[in-house]
Amino acid sequence: MRAVVRSGAAWFLPVLFALAAWYGARLTVPIGYAAGDLAQAGIGLYVAAPATAAFMALQYRGFTSLTRPLRSVRSGLRLAVRAWWPLLLGAPTALCLAVLVSGRAVPDDGPAWALLAIDFLTVLTAGLTGLACAWAFPAVVAVPLAAVGWFAWIGYGPASASTLVHNLDSTFGCCSSDTRPAAVAVQATLLLLLVTSASIACLLAPARSPRIPRLLVAVALVAALAAGFGAGAATLGTSDRPLDLTATEPRTTSLTCRTTYDVEVCLWPENGDRAVALARIVNALGPELRLLGLAPVHRLVQGGPVPDAVSVEAGAGLSSQDLRLGVASGYVDARAGCRSAPSAARDRSVALVALLTGLRPDDVVPRLGTGPVAAAEDALALRERTPPEVARWFRASVAEIRCARTR
Amino acid sequence: MSEPVLEAAGLRFSYGRLRRTRVFDDFTWQVAPHETTLLLGPNGAGKSTLLRLLSGFDRPTGGEVRVGGVASRRELFRRVGWMPQDVQPGRGMTVAEQVEYVAWVGGLSRRQARDAAGEAISRVDLDDKRAVRTDRLSGGQLRRVGLAQALVRRGDVLLLDEPTAGLDPAQTLGFRALVKDIACPGGVVISTHQISDLVDDVDRVVILADGRIRFDGTPAGFVQQHVSAAGGATTLAEAFSAIVGGGRH
Numbered sequence: 001m002r003a004v005v006r007s008g009a010a011w012f013l014p015v016l017f018a019l020a021a022w023y024g025a026r027l028t029v030p031i032g033y034a035a036g037d038l039a040q041a042g043i044g045l046y047v048a049a050p051a052t053a054a055f056m057a058l059q060y061r062g063f064t065s066l067t068r069p070l071r072s073v074r075s076g077l078r079l080a081v082r083a084w085w086p087l088l089l090g091a092p093t094a095l096c097l098a099v100l101v102s103g104r105a106v107p108d109d110g111p112a113w114a115l116l117a118i119d120f121l122t123v124l125t126a127g128l129t130g131l132a133c134a135w136a137f138p139a140v141v142a143v144p145l146a147a148v149g150w151f152a153w154i155g156y157g158p159a160s161a162s163t164l165v166h167n168l169d170s171t172f173g174c175c176s177s178d179t180r181p182a183a184v185a186v187q188a189t190l191l192l193l194l195v196t197s198a199s200i201a202c203l204l205a206p207a208r209s210p211r212i213p214r215l216l217v218a219v220a221l222v223a224a225l226a227a228g229f230g231a232g233a234a235t236l237g238t239s240d241r242p243l244d245l246t247a248t249e250p251r252t253t254s255l256t257c258r259t260t261y262d263v264e265v266c267l268w269p270e271n272g273d274r275a276v277a278l279a280r281i282v283n284a285l286g287p288e289l290r291l292l293g294l295a296p297v298h299r300l301v302q303g304g305p306v307p308d309a310v311s312v313e314a315g316a317g318l319s320s321q322d323l324r325l326g327v328a329s330g331y332v333d334a335r336a337g338c339r340s341a342p343s344a345a346r347d348r349s350v351a352l353v354a355l356l357t358g359l360r361p362d363d364v365v366p367r368l369g370t371g372p373v374a375a376a377e378d379a380l381a382l383r384e385r386t387p388p389e390v391a392r393w394f395r396a397s398v399a400e401i402r403c404a405r406t407r
Numbered sequence: 408m409s410e411p412v413l414e415a416a417g418l419r420f421s422y423g424r425l426r427r428t429r430v431f432d433d434f435t436w437q438v439a440p441h442e443t444t445l446l447l448g449p450n451g452a453g454k455s456t457l458l459r460l461l462s463g464f465d466r467p468t469g470g471e472v473r474v475g476g477v478a479s480r481r482e483l484f485r486r487v488g489w490m491p492q493d494v495q496p497g498r499g500m501t502v503a504e505q506v507e508y509v510a511w512v513g514g515l516s517r518r519q520a521r522d523a524a525g526e527a528i529s530r531v532d533l534d535d536k537r538a539v540r541t542d543r544l545s546g547g548q549l550r551r552v553g554l555a556q557a558l559v560r561r562g563d564v565l566l567l568d569e570p571t572a573g574l575d576p577a578q579t580l581g582f583r584a585l586v587k588d589i590a591c592p593g594g595v596v597i598s599t600h601q602i603s604d605l606v607d608d609v610d611r612v613v614i615l616a617d618g619r620i621r622f623d624g625t626p627a628g629f630v631q632q633h634v635s636a637a638g639g640a641t642t643l644a645e646a647f648s649a650i651v652g653g654g655r656h
Binding site: 002005006059062063065066067069070071072073074079082083 | 463464483485489495496498499501508511512
C-alpha cells in the first residue's frame with residue numbers, strides 16, 4: 001500500500017481513469033459491436049499514453065542517484081519494477097477500465113480482446129519509455145520528451161492512422177458493424193509494442209548489476225530486436241497483404257437470421273432486436289414496389305453487399321428514419337449490383353425508395369439534399385397515372401450509378 | 408595477526424577517457440582485520456576512489472580487489488559495507504523502508520531484508536525515526552541512515568567515506584561514538600581529510616597522498632615518529648602537512 005502512495009499511483013491513476021473515460025465517452029458513438037465500440041473508446045490512449053510516459057519520467061527523477069551507489073545485485077529493471085509497479089501495471093489497467101466504461105462494451109470476440117491487449121501494452125510501453133527517458137536524461141528533458149514523443153507518435157506518427165492504437169478519423173472504416181481490425185494489423189501493432197518494451201527492458205536491466213554482464217545485455221538487446229524484425233519479416237512473408245498498422249478486414253462473425261413478415265432478416269448478434277423493425281419497413285415497402293413493377297425485397301443482410309439480398313445497417317444508434325434510409329440505400333445498391341459511389345443518380349434513386357418507405361421529403365432532404373428529393377418527388381407524381389414510367393425513371397437512374405472502389 | 412579479509416593487489420586506476428588522470432598505479436594494501444583504520448589524506452589524495460574500488464563500486468583498470476581471497480565483484484557487494492560521502496534520501500521512503508529497500512537491493516529476500524533493516528536501524532540509534540520520511544531528516548540523522556545502509560548487508564568489512572563531513576561538533580561526536588561501538592571482523596576503514604579526526608578511538612592510521620601510502624601504523628607511532636622526533640613538527644597538523652608534501656589539506 002505504501003508503494004501505491006509513494007509512487008503517486010494513489011492520485012494519478014484515478015485522474016488518468018477519469019480523463020481517459022471522459023475523453024473516450026465524449027467521442028464514442030456506440031454501435032453495439034464490442035470491437036467497434038472499444039476501438040472508438042481507445043481514443044483515451046491519446047490522453048493516457050503521453051500522460052503516463054511523462055508522469056513516469058517525473059517520478060523516476062532522483063531514483064538513479066539513490067540506487068546507483070547501492071551496488072545492486074539485482075537488475076535495474078527489477079529495481080524499477082519494485083519501486084514503480086503500481087504505476088507500470090496500474091496505468092494500463094486504468095486505461096483498459098476507462099475504455100470498457102466509455103465504450104460501454106465487454107469484449108466478446110478475438111478482435112475485441114486484441115484491441116484491449118493493445119491498449120494495455122501501449123500504456124505499459126509508454127510507462128517504460130518514461131522510465132528510459134528519465135534514466136538517460138535529466139527530468140527537465142525527460143518529462144517533455146516522453147510526453148511529446150508519445151503525443152507525436154499517436155497524433156502525427158504512423159499510429160495516427162492506426163485503427164488500433166488510435167482512431168481519430170471517424171470516417172475511417174475500422175470496426176464499424178461490418179469491419180474489424182485485420183489479423184495482420186493486430187500482429188504488426190503487438191510486435192511493435194513488444195519489441196519496444198523488450199528493448200527498453202534490456203536497456204534498463206543492466207544498471208549496476210554484477211550478475212548481468214554488459215555483453216549479455218548487448219546480446220539480449222540484439223536478440224530482442226532480431227526477434228522483432230524476424231517475426232515481422234515472417235509475418236510479411238506469410239501474409240497476403242502488407243504489414244500495415246491501418247488494415248481492416250470484413251467481420252466474419254456469423255449473422256443471426258430470422259424470418260418475419262415473409263422477410264428473412266440476417267443481422268449481427270448485437271443488433272438482433274432491430275430485425276422486426278426492419279422487416280416491418282420492408283413489408284410496407286413491398287406493395288409500393290410491386291405497384292411500380294419493381295422487384296420486392298425478400299432478404300435483408302447486415303454488412304457488405306450479398307447477392308440476392310439487400311444490405312442494411314442496423315446499429316444500436318440508428319433511428320427509425322436511419323433504418324428506412326438504410327433500406328433504401330441497400331435496395332439501390334442491390335439493383336446496381338455493387339456498393340454504389342456517391343453521385344446525383346444514386347441520391348435521387350435512394351430518395352425515391354426512401355419516399356416509398358414512408359419517409360417524408362423533409363426527413364430525406366437533410367441527408368440527400370434538395371435536388372435529388374425534388375427529382376424523386378417529380379418522378380413519384382407520375383405514379384398515379386403511369387407507374388411503369390416511374391420504374392423506367394428508376395432503372396435509368398440506377399444505370400447511371402458507378403460502383404464505389406473497395407479498399 | 409589473522410588473515411586480512413579485504414585487500415588491494417597491484418591496483419591501477421585512472422579517470423577520464425581521452426586525457427587520463429592516473430590515481431593509482433600498482434597500489435597494494437590490506438585492511439587490518441578487527442581494527443578501525445583512519446584513512447587520512449588531503450583532498451584529491453585518492454581516499455574516496457580507494458574506498459569506491461574496495462567496495463566494488465568502481466572497477467580497477469588493473470590489478471584486483473580480493474575479499475576473503477576471492478576477486479569477485481559480487482562478493483565485494485555482499486561482504487563489504489560502504490557508506491558513500493553523499494547519502495541520498497529516497498522519495499517518500501521512511502527510514503525503515505529505505506534501509507529495507509537497500510537490503511533487498513543487496514540480495515536479501517524481503518523477509519530477511521525486513522529483519523536486517525530493523526537490526527541495522529537499532530544499531531545506529533534511529534529506532535524512534537523508523538516511520539519518518541528520510542527526506543525530512545537532519546544531516547546527522549541522514550548519515551546514520553547511510554551507516555544503517557552500510558550495515559544492513561551484514562558484511563565483514565565496513566568502509567565509511569568522510570562520514571562526519573558537514574556535521575556540527577555535537578553530531579560529529581555522536582557519530583564517532585556510534586562507529587566506535589561497531590565491530591566488524593574484517594575491519595572498519597574511515598576516510599577523512601581532517602587531522603582533527605585522528606583520535607584515540609582508531610587502531611591504525613594510514614596517510615594517503617598522490618595515490619601512495621605515506622604512513623601506515625598506530626596513532627601512537629605516528630605521534631612518536633613525526634611529532635615528538637627531535638627537530639620534527641610540534642603539532643599533528645604540521646606532521647601531517649610534512650608527510651603529504653605541505654600545505655594542501
